[in-house]
Structure formats: structure tokens, C-alpha cells
Amino acid sequence: MTTNSLAFRLFATAAAWNLLVLPIAGAIIYSLYRQEVETSFDRRLGVLLTVVLSDTVDHGDSEPGAPKDVGEPLFEVTHSGWYWQIKPLDDKPGHLLISRSLTGFTIPLPSEHDVEPNEREVRWANLDGPLDQKLRVAETIYVFGEGKKAQRYSVAVAGTLGEVETSLHNFRNRLTLALALAGIGLLAVTLFQIRFGLLPLAKMEKGLAAVRSGEATRLDVHLPEEVQPLQQELNALLKSNQDIVERARTHVGNLAHALKTPLAVINNEAREDPSPLARKVAEQSQIMADQVNLYLDRARMAARIGVIGRVTEVRPVGESIIRALERIYRDKQLSFLLNCQPGARFQGERQDLEEMLGNLLDNASKWARSSVILAAAAVPGAGNGSGNWLEIRVDDDGPGLTAEQLADPIRRGRRLDETKPGSGLGHSIVADLAHSYSGKLELARSEHGGLSARLTLPSAT
Amino acid sequence: MRALVVEDDRDLNRQLVSALTDAGFAVDSAFDGEEGYFLGETEPYDVVILDTGLPKMDGISVLEQWRRAERKMPVIILTARDRWSDKVTGMDAGADDYVAKPFHMEELLARIRAQVRRASGHAKSDLECGPLRLDTKTARVTLRGQPIKLTSHEYRLLAYLMHHNERVVSRTELVEHLYEQDFDRDSNTIEVFIGRLRKKIPPDMIKTIRGLGYRLSQEGDDN
Numbered sequence: 122m123t124t125n126s127l128a129f130r131l132f133a134t135a136a137a138w139n140l141l142v143l144p145i146a147g148a149i150i151y152s153l154y155r156q157e158v159e160t161s162f163d164r165r166l167g168v169l170l171t172v173v174l175s176d177t178v179d180h181g182d183s184e185p186g187a188p189k190d191v192g193e194p195l196f197e198v199t200h201s202g203w204y205w206q207i208k209p210l211d212d213k214p215g216h217l218l219i220s221r222s223l224t225g226f227t228i229p230l231p232s233e234h235d236v237e238p239n240e241r242e243v244r245w246a247n248l249d250g251p252l253d254q255k256l257r258v259a260e261t262i263y264v265f266g267e268g269k270k271a272q273r274y275s276v277a278v279a280g281t282l283g284e285v286e287t288s289l290h291n292f293r294n295r296l297t298l299a300l301a302l303a304g305i306g307l308l309a310v311t312l313f314q315i316r317f318g319l320l321p322l323a324k325m326e327k328g329l330a331a332v333r334s335g336e337a338t339r340l341d342v343h344l345p346e347e348v349q350p351l352q353q354e355l356n357a358l359l360k361s362n363q364d365i366v367e368r369a370r371t372h373v374g375n376l377a378h379a380l381k382t383p384l385a386v387i388n389n390e391a392r393e394d395p396s397p398l399a400r401k402v403a404e405q406s407q408i409m410a411d412q413v414n415l416y417l418d419r420a421r422m423a424a425r426i427g428v429i430g431r432v433t434e435v436r437p438v439g440e441s442i443i444r445a446l447e448r449i450y451r452d453k454q455l456s457f458l459l460n461c462q463p464g465a466r467f468q469g470e471r472q473d474l475e476e477m478l479g480n481l482l483d484n485a486s487k488w489a490r491s492s493v494i495l496a497a498a499a500v501p502g503a504g505n506g507s508g509n510w511l512e513i514r515v516d517d518d519g520p521g522l523t524a525e526q527l528a529d530p531i532r533r534g535r536r537l538d539e540t541k542p543g544s545g546l547g548h549s550i551v552a553d554l555a556h557s558y559s560g561k562l563e564l565a566r567s568e569h570g571g572l573s574a575r576l577t578l579p580s581a582t
Numbered sequence: 583m584r585a586l587v588v589e590d591d592r593d594l595n596r597q598l599v600s601a602l603t604d605a606g607f608a609v610d611s612a613f614d615g616e617e618g619y620f621l622g623e624t625e626p627y628d629v630v631i632l633d634t635g636l637p638k639m640d641g642i643s644v645l646e647q648w649r650r651a652e653r654k655m656p657v658i659i660l661t662a663r664d665r666w667s668d669k670v671t672g673m674d675a676g677a678d679d680y681v682a683k684p685f686h687m688e689e690l691l692a693r694i695r696a697q698v699r700r701a702s703g704h705a706k707s708d709l710e711c712g713p714l715r716l717d718t719k720t721a722r723v724t725l726r727g728q729p730i731k732l733t734s735h736e737y738r739l740l741a742y743l744m745h746h747n748e749r750v751v752s753r754t755e756l757v758e759h760l761y762e763q764d765f766d767r768d769s770n771t772i773e774v775f776i777g778r779l780r781k782k783i784p785p786d787m788i789k790t791i792r793g794l795g796y797r798l799s800q801e802g803d804d805n
Contacts, residue, residue, distance in 0.1 A: 381662035385684035386593040389601070392687065410684045414664075442666060445673035449680065452700065472667050479666025 127322075128315045135311040139304050147300045154292055162285050163245065166259045169193055170243065170278040173205045174263060177218070177276065183266045185274055187218050196220040202254050202281025204228050210262065210273040226251035228279045231260050238262075247282060255282040321348050332359060334468065334581065336432065370472075373420045377413070384410050418550055422557050432581040433471040435497040435513065436461040442479050443495070450486045455493055457482075462498040467511055468581035469558050477551045481515040481574045484548065488519030488571060499580045510560075511580035519571035527564055551576065583698055583742060584626065584759045587611045588618030588641065589633040589660065598631060601687050602694070606721055606737050610763045615639025622648050626758045627655045628698050631690070634661040634672065642675045649676035656697035660685070695719065702745040711747045712800025714783060716740070730782050735760075739775050743788065743798035752795035 122128050173188045180186020185207045195203035197220075204223040208230070209215025219227065228251070231244035238244045243261050250256035260277040321344045328342040339356045384406055391403035436459070443457045467474050478495070485493045494516040499509060551574075552562040560578040567573035585607040589595040595611050602609045610625065612618035615636040622630055622644070634641035645657055656679075659672040664682035672680050678700075679693050695707065695718045709716040713726045723730050723740060732740060738760050743751060756772050757765065776796060780788055789797045 377662045377664070379662075381683035382591045382594055386591065386597060388684050389594070389597040389687050406684070441670045441674070445670050445680075448673050448678060452696070472665060475666040475670065479669065 128319060131315045131318075132308075132311060136308055139307050143300045143304050147296055151289075151293055151296060154296075155289055158285055158288055158292075162257060162280065162282075163259070166257060166278055166280050167243065169205070169280075170259045170261060170276065173207075173278055174261065174276050177207055178263070183270065184272070185216060185218060185263075185265055185276075191220075196222050198222050199224055200252055200254075202250075202256070202279075202283060204250070204256075204279045206275075206277050206279075208275045208277070210275055213272055215272050215274065223251070228256060228258060228277060230275050230277055231258055232262065232275055248279075250279060250281070255286075256280065257282050257285075321345050325352070329355070334432075336581070338363075338431075369420075373417060376420075377417050380413050381410070384413065418553065422554065431468075431470055433467045433469060433474045435465040435467055435474070435511070438471060438474050438478055439482075439495050439497070442475065442482050446482055446486050446493075449483075453486070453489070454491075455486055455489055456491060458492065458494045460494065460496040465497040465499060465511060466581040468579040473554055473558070474578075477554050477576060477578075478513070478515075480548070480551050481513075481576065485515050485517035485519070485572065485574070488521075489517035490519055490571075492569070493517050494569065500577070509580040511578045513576040513578065515574045515576075516567040516569050517571035518567070518569045521566055521571040522564060527566070548574070583628040583738065583745070584608045584610070584761075585694070586618070586621055586625070586627045586630045588613075588615070588622075588630065588636065588644070590614060590636050591633075597687070598690075601691060602631075603734075605691050605694075606734060606741055607694075608738065608759070608761050608765075613637075615641065615644045619644045619647060621763070622653060622655070623651060625763060626755075628701065628759060629694050630655055630657045631660050631694070632657055632677075634659055634663060634668070642671060645672075645675045645677060656701050658690070658693055658697060660690075692719070698745065704745065709741075709744045709747075711744055711798055712784075712787065714740075714744065714787065714800075716744045725783055732779075732782065735771075735775055736779055736782070739772070740779055740783075740798075743796065747798045747800075750791050750794050750797045755795070 122132065169191065172191050176188030176191060177185040187207075188205065191205065193203060195201040196205060199222055201222045203220075205220045206223060206228050207216070207218040208227065209217065210232075217227070229248040231246035231248070234246060234248065236244045236246045238261075243259055246258050246260075248256055248258050250258075256279040258277055258279040260275055263274050263276050265272050265274055324342045325340065325344060325348065328337070328340045331337040332340060339359055340352050342352075344352050387406045388403060388410070391399040391406060393399075439459050439461060443459060447455070447457060482493060482495060495513070496516075497511060497513045500512045501509065548562065548564070555562045555576055555578060558578055560576065563575045563577075565573045565575060583606065585602050587595055587598045587602065587609060589598060589611070590613050592613070595613060599609045599611050607629075610621055610627075612621050616638040618632065618636065618641075619639060621627075632641045632645060636644070641659065641661070645659070648655075648657070657677050658679045658681055659677040660681050660683065661668065661672070662683045669680045678697050681690050681693060699707065699709075699718060707718045709718065715724045715727075716722075717724075718741070721737060721741075723732055723737065739756065742756065742759055753772050760772075776788060776790075787798055787800070789799065791797055
């Protein structure tokens with residue numbers, strides 16, 4: 122997953138959202154829980170304060186008595202953190218009563234720290250108790266006796282906050298773990314969701330690759346509803362591309378027809394006339410004819426550039442050209458041998474393969490004494506660059522070319538031999554066409570005695 | 583020999599007719615596919631030069647229809663569309679040869695002569711019959727190595743007989759293959775030219791087979 126990808130964008134957004142939301146949610150949950158725990162703790166202290174007060178009042182109204190049955194065993198355990206205390210105020214003599222758990226100590230009082238009572242006359246405060254205990258203290262003031270004997274007493278109950286803190290600490294740990302697990306789970310689900318959700322894009326990529334390699338002419342994969350309009354547009358684009366090429370081909374053909382007939386007329390007329398002007402016209406019209414052919418070939422090739430690839434079976438093309446050549450050269454009674462590997466396929470236009478094979482086979486037929494051999498096979502690692510390649514060989518048993526001619530590069534417009542009409546020019550057309558497919562044409566001496574033309578082209582196998 | 587030129591370009595049609603006439607052919611011409619098809623269907627041509635891009639009916643359709651109707655005369659396709667896919671289509675439709683425009687008239691004539699020879703079963707461009715020798719390339723006739731002078735009508739007649747030597751050729755066949763479509767078939771031109779030819783070659787070489795026609799054979803020289 123690279124940073125410049127849809128998957129990364131979706132994943133990063135989901136991850137950022139998780140990182141933001143989960144801690145906030147954790148903080149809110151923790152705060153609510155803390156509030157609940159503290160309220161519940163205060164409620165418990167409040168109840169204990171009421172019980173202690175009512176129990177101490179039960180001993181008579183003149184002075185406090187030690188509460189007997191508060192119902193909290195922790196008041197009996199020494200330094201348990203849970204204490205009660207009844208203390209005379211205003212520095213007057215009186216009984217100081219403490220729970221057994223508070224042996225040897227007293228608890229600090231909110232009233233001594235100027236804490237104001239609430240509407241129920243109870244003061245609440247968090248204060249430091251004996252043995253460095255953090256205590257939550259609830260205190261109320263009660264007056265025992267009447268008249269001159271009236272005496273204010275502080276009745277207080279304290280509980281250790283350590284209990285609350287431990288509970289909150291445990292909760293916080295569990296909450297963090299749970300949220301972290303939820304976060305990881307969410308990210309995993311997001312990752313799966315992205316992979317699953319983007320699966321049609323991978324399918325589309327495969328489909329388009331098939332179109333480009335020529336295995337398909339349109340995008341024919343089953344895609345989800347949301348992507349179907351894109352698929353339809355792509356198919357329409359492919360169709361329009363093919364139509365444009367077809368139209369360009371037709372126009373090129375029409376142009377050829379339109380130019381070549383007048384050229385034929387001029388040429389024939391000029392050749393009939395022995396005057397110097399006519400000779401010049403004949404010469405120039407021949408140059409024009411060659412130029413027309415050259416640029417028509419170029420136009421055909423240009424029309425093909427950018428066309429989505431097609432695949433052409435080699436055997437049927439070879440068969441149809443051999444069928445035509447058998448008729449054209451029937452006087453020579455040549456034997457044509459087609460030795461084509463099953464499934465040998467050229468990654469390109471049928472017309473271009475026909476042009477290349479037609480020119481090579483025609484040339485071989487012109488020179489062959491008795492036989493012409495066409496062989497095609499896939500060759501891994503041949504040609505320019507990587508990929509699969511196809512080698513097509515056309516061999517004849519004619520006189521072949523001299524070492525000099527073989528060493529010469531195949532150039533456009535130059536006839537290797539001018540004794541037979543139209544010969545030689547074909548090789549440069551073939552070389553140009555092969556080159557336009559990143560392939561090549563090589564000429565060598567054939568083991569059958571004549572010329573061996575070796576064509577390397579991209580293979581679709 | 584009779585030839586049909588089907589070509590819609592008037593100048594090219596005229597040039598072809600002129601070149602073929604000079605080469606000793608009796609030539610008919612058509613300027614569209616329908617007319618061409620009709621002529622090829624009804625007249626016995628020895629060779630047809632057929633353009634592919636024709637008005638009314640394209641050349642390939644014309645050719646296919648002739649072949650379906652069992653018309654077997656040699657047909658040379660003449661076209662500006664010179665891609666191999668076009669050639670294969672043309673040959674598959676039943677063409678015997680294919681010439682791309684622009685072309686050299688000499689090359690086209692050589693191909694036409696080759697087709698005519700092939701159709702009458704001769705492999706070489708030189709036809710021989712006893713002491714007579716006809717070079718189809720140069721349209722020269724020699725008798726025992728000495729050139730003999732012939733008018734174009736005499737040449738046509740002798741060339742047809744030499745293409746079909748040792749075979750009885752009827753007067754009707756001669757008229758059909760030596761003269762254009764609008765020739766007056768009742769005239770005695772054939773008899774006149776047979777008579778003239780007999781004066782230039784050993785007279786017994788052309789035998790009259792009563793009620794059937796004429797036969798060119800080398801036997802005559804021996805007798």
C-alpha cells in the first residue's frame with residue numbers, strides 16, 4: 122500500500138478517526154464511571170453518618186453515647202480506613218468517641234477547614250487521615266443537652282479514598298484495553314473493507330490489461346453497479362477508438378485509389394511519347410508513385426499507433442497468403458510448406474501480419490526454384506526488450522543474396538534487386554512494420570540454399 | 583484473342599484498350615461493374631482486366647458472380663488497393679493475377695500474355711508449330727527463322743490458331759475471339775484472312791475441315 126493510493130487514503134482516514142474518537146469516548150466513559158463511583162461512595166458515607174448519628178442520639182439527648190450497631194465491620198478493624206468520630210466542639214469538655222478502627226488517632230474535620238455545610242447540614246471534604254490515608258469525610262454538627270448544658274458535637278464518618286482510586290484505576294486499565302482492542306478490530310475491519318471494496322478496481326485492471334494485450338476487445342468483467350457506468354464509458358471509448366482507426370484506414374484506402382489511378386494514366390501516357398518532356402514526366406510520376414506508397418504506408422502505420430492491441434493467429438494468415446501465391450505462381454509449380462507451431466499468435470493487427478508475410482512470401486516465391494517454407498514459433502527472450510516473442514521464418518531455395526547484400530541494412534525505397542519487378546522494396550516495408558511493433562527483420566543465408574528472412578514480432582501466447 | 587477491360591477511369595480505360603489492341607487483342611471495354619459483368623457473362627473473352635473500385639457493382643462482386651456462373655476466363659485484377667489483405671480477397675474471389683496501380687503497361691501486358699498462354703495450356707512465351715514460331719512477348723512471327731510480315735488482323739488470327747494448334751477451331755469461335763462485340767458476324771472476313779495467311783505460310787498448315795472449321799497443324803508442312 123503506497124501513500125499515493127486509494128487504499129492508503131481510506132485506511133489513513135479511518136485510522137485517524139479511530140485515534141480521535143476512541144480516546145474521547147474513553148475519557149467520557151471514564152468520567153461518567155468516576156462520577157458514579159464517587160456518588161455511590163458519598164451515598165454510602167451519608168448512610169453511615171445517619172446511622173452513627175441516630176445510634177449516638179439513642180443514648181439520651183444530654184450527651185452522646187458510643188454507637189453500638191452501625192452495621193459496618195470495617196469500623197472494627199484497626200486502621201481499616203473506615204472510621205467514625207464524635208468530638209465535642211468549642212473547646213468545651215465532653216466525651217470524644219471514636220471507632221475502634223481509629224485507635225490512637227483522630228480524623229481531620231471539614232468544619233476545621235472552613236468547609237461550608239450543604240442544604241442537609243453535612244460538610245464534605247477530602248482530607249489527609251492517619252497513616253497518610255486519603256479520606257473522604259462527611260461531618261454534621263449536633264447539639265446535645267439544653268440551655269447552659271447545651272454542647273455542640275461534631276459527628277463525622279470517613280472512608281478511605283484508596284478504595285475508590287483502586288476501583289477507578291482497575292476500571293481505567295480495563296477500559297483502555299477494551300478500547301485498544303476495539304481500535305485494532307476496527308482497523309482490521311477497515312482494511313478488509315478497503316480490500317474487498319476495491320476488488321472491482323483490480324478486476325477492471327485485469328480486464329483492461331486483457332484489452333491492451335489483445336485477448337479481449339472490450340471490458341467484459343462483472344462489476345458492481347457503481348462502477349458499471351465507468352465500464353460502459355470505457356467500452357464506448359474502445360469502440361470509438363476502433364471506429365476512428367477503421368475510418369482512417371478507409372480514408373487512406375480511398376486516397377490511394379484516388380491518387381494511383383491518375384498516376385497510372387500519366388505514367389502510361391508519358392511512356393508512349395518519346396519526347397524529353399514525356400521522359401521527365403514518366404520519371405517524376407514514378408517518383409510520385411513511390412512517394413505515395415511510402416506515405417500511404419506511413420499513414421497506415423500512424424493510424425495503428427495507439428490502437429488497443431489485437432491478436433492474430435499466424436496459421437490462417439499464412440494459409441490464405443499461400444493460397445493466393447499458389448495461384449499467382451502456379452507456372453513455377455512451387456511447393457509451399459507451412460510449419461506453424463500450434464497457437465502461434467502475433468500481438469498486432471491482422472492486416473499488418475498479412476502485409477509482412479505477404480511481402481516476404483511473395484519475394485521468396487519470385488526467387489524460389491521449387492520450394493518456399495514458412496515457419497512460426499514462439500521464442501522466449503528474443504527481440505528488443507522483454508516479453509514474449511514470435512519468430513517467423515520464410516526460407517526459399519533460390520539464389521539468395523550475396524554476403525555484401527546481406528551485410529547492408531534494409532533501407533526504405535532501395536531495391537535489393539531490380540531484375541524482378543517490385544522485388545526488394547517489400548523487405549523495407551516489412552522492416553518498417555516490424556520495427557513499429559518493436560520487432561525486427563533479419564536476412565540470412567537459408568539452409569535450403571536461398572534467402573532466409575527472419576521476422577521477430579511480439580507474441581500473444 | 584479477345585480481352586475485356588473493366589475500368590471506370592476513362593483515360594486509363596482508353597490506354598488499356600489501346601495497349602491491348604496494339605498487342606493484337608480484340609478489346610471490349612466497360613466503365614462500370616454491371617456493364618462489365620454483363621459482357622463477361624455473355625462474351626467468350628480470353629482474358630479480363632478488372633478494376634476493383636467500380637461504380638454500380640464492385641469488381642470483387644463481379645468476379646465472384648462470374649465464377650459462380652462457371653465463367654472460367656483468366657481475370658487480372660487491377661487496383662489501387664495493394665495491401666496483401668486486398669490481394670488475398672481478390673485471389674480468393676477467383677482472380678488469376680493481381681496488378682497494383684500505378685503499373686508499367688509492359689508488366690501488365692506480360693502478365694496478360696502469361697494468363698492467355700496458361701489458359702490455352704502453353705507454358706512458354708514462344709509458341710511453335712512446325713516451322714512457325716510465334717514470340718508472344720514481341721508479337722513476332724518467324725517461318726524457319728525468317729520473320730514474316732503480318733497485318734494486325736492476320737496476326738490475331740494466326741496467334742489464336744497457334745494458341746489452339748492441332749485443334750479444330752470453328753468459324754464462330756474465331757469470330758467470337760478475334761473481333762469486338764459489335765463486329766458484323768455474317769461477313770466473310772475470316773475466310774478472307776485465312777486466304778491471306780495461307781499465302782504467307784505453307785498453305786497446307788491451315789486445313790479447312792468442312793462443316794467444322796479450321797485446324798492449324800504442322801503436318802501440312804510435311805505434305
